Amino acid sequence: MSYFPASLETLIDKFAALPGIGRKSAQRLAFHVLSGSDEEADSFADAIKNAKKNIHFCKVCQNLTEDEICPICSSSRRDRSLICVVSDPKDVLSIERGREYNGTYHVLHGVLSPMNHIGPDDIKIKELLVRLADEEVAEVIMATNPDTEGEATAMYISRLIKPFNIKVSRLAYGIPVGSNLEFADDATLNRAIEGRTEM
Amino acid sequence: MSYFPASLETLIDKFAALPGIGRKSAQRLAFHVLSGSDEEADSFADAIKNAKKNIHFCKVCQNLTEDEICPICSSSRRDRSLICVVSDPKDVLSIERGREYNGTYHVLHGVLSPMNHIGPDDIKIKELLVRLADEEVAEVIMATNPDTEGEATAMYISRLIKPFNIKVSRLAYGIPVGSNLEFADDATLNRAIEGRTEM
Numbered sequence: 331m332s333y334f335p336a337s338l339e340t341l342i343d344k345f346a347a348l349p350g351i352g353r354k355s356a357q358r359l360a361f362h363v364l365s366g367s368d369e370e371a372d373s374f375a376d377a378i379k380n381a382k383k384n385i386h387f388c389k390v391c392q393n394l395t396e397d398e399i400c401p402i403c404s405s406s407r408r409d410r411s412l413i414c415v416v417s418d419p420k421d422v423l424s425i426e427r428g429r430e431y432n433g434t435y436h437v438l439h440g441v442l443s444p445m446n447h448i449g450p451d452d453i454k455i456k457e458l459l460v461r462l463a464d465e466e467v468a469e470v471i472m473a474t475n476p477d478t479e480g481e482a483t484a485m486y487i488s489r490l491i492k493p494f495n496i497k498v499s500r501l502a503y504g505i506p507v508g509s510n511l512e513f514a515d516d517a518t519l520n521r522a523i524e525g526r527t528e529m
Numbered sequence: 530m531s532y533f534p535a536s537l538e539t540l541i542d543k544f545a546a547l548p549g550i551g552r553k554s555a556q557r558l559a560f561h562v563l564s565g566s567d568e569e570a571d572s573f574a575d576a577i578k579n580a581k582k583n584i585h586f587c588k589v590c591q592n593l594t595e596d597e598i599c600p601i602c603s604s605s606r607r608d609r610s611l612i613c614v615v616s617d618p619k620d621v622l623s624i625e626r627g628r629e630y631n632g633t634y635h636v637l638h639g640v641l642s643p644m645n646h647i648g649p650d651d652i653k654i655k656e657l658l659v660r661l662a663d664e665e666v667a668e669v670i671m672a673t674n675p676d677t678e679g680e681a682t683a684m685y686i687s688r689l690i691k692p693f694n695i696k697v698s699r700l701a702y703g704i705p706v707g708s709n710l711e712f713a714d715d716a717t718l719n720r721a722i723e724g725r726t727e728m
Binding site: 334335336337338340341343344348349350351355357358359360361362363364366368371372373374375376377378379380381382383384385394395396419420423 | 533534535536537539540542543547548549550554556557558559560561562563565567570571572573574575576577578579580581582583584593594595618619622
């Protein structure tokens with residue numbers, strides 16, 4: 331039996347439906363919204379509607395954008411012959427933060443995951459192949475996460491790219507910059523030794 | 530420099546402004562909203578607007594309600610001569626869950642906290658005194674939290690009630706039901722001995 335008014339319960343339910351938000355947190359968030367001004371609540375609600383309405387996939391790289399083609403794909407300073415394939419829009423942000431990569435991206439929006447019934451048609455692989463057929467691409471860098479599903483996805487896509495005669499590379503594995511060998515796990519250390527470079 | 534579209538950044542900012550939600554969590558929540566259907570996003574936004582629009586304080590007990598007077602205050606089965614003073618609407622829910630208390634409530638919406646510049650005029654004390662003057666009240670139960678600020682608030686209010694010649698009581702301190710003496714802290718155990726009852 332609930333003693334909160336119906337519209338408060340509804341709001342708590344909405345917050346509780348978000349990932350990683352439990353019932354207690356949802357209550358706290360709902361009370362926070364109630365304790366703010368009308369304008370704050372309205373602008374929060376509008377932000378949700380606007381984001382959902384305005385944001386869609388870039389026609390070229392499938393990254394999230396408000397335009398037809400995202401700022402990276404439409405930039406004249408970007409090297410279009412280089413495509414970095416990532417699983418998630420957040421990964422684009424991570425690589426951009428480094429300020430060194432100058433090519434374009436392709437966002438898969440997921441990885442192959444038979445356990446979760448996610449197959450090749452559920453992620454943006456077809457769109458990548460269309461790009462490879464239409465554009466002059468010299469190299470595709472597979473930058474999916476270095477976990478089982480990310481590896482499998484990279485492997486699967488690299489095999490599809492083979493017929494195009496385009497170079498496919500993978501992010502280097504190794505010890506993170508600034509870390510300590512003592513704390514590196516065995517698999518990472520082995521990969522770092524395998525992939526050693528001449529000084 | 531941000532590489533998310535503006536309306537997505539706005540939504541992330543809104544989530545990040547909620548208590549206990551960091552930047553990374555806010556991103557995750559915003560992406561969750563984007564990944565859902567248009568209807569889901571709309572109903573979330575509407576839930577925020579509706580809650581903020583429909584919910585206000587009960588004219589009697591100051592609890593949150595959609596009506597002028599909340600279901601508890603307007604119920605004929607409630608003992609109006611008994612008022613339980615709590616600091617937060619969530620505390621009403623906690624006590625109601627016990628299904629034993631049959632009186633009414635008064636929600637302070639906060640506790641006195643000089644550190645945070647919250648004084649007697651910032652919480653619903655005045656409204657409680659008006660009730661005591663207007664209604665036939667036999668007893669006020671102070672049920673603020675058993676911490677420093679809750680104690681100080683209970684003490685402050687009980688002194689204000691004194692002139693009304695109304696009985697003021699405080700929730701009992703003691704060991705929680707089902708717990709283990711071994712794990713009770715000293716202060717609780719001392720209070721449990723002080724407050725011992727005859728068997």
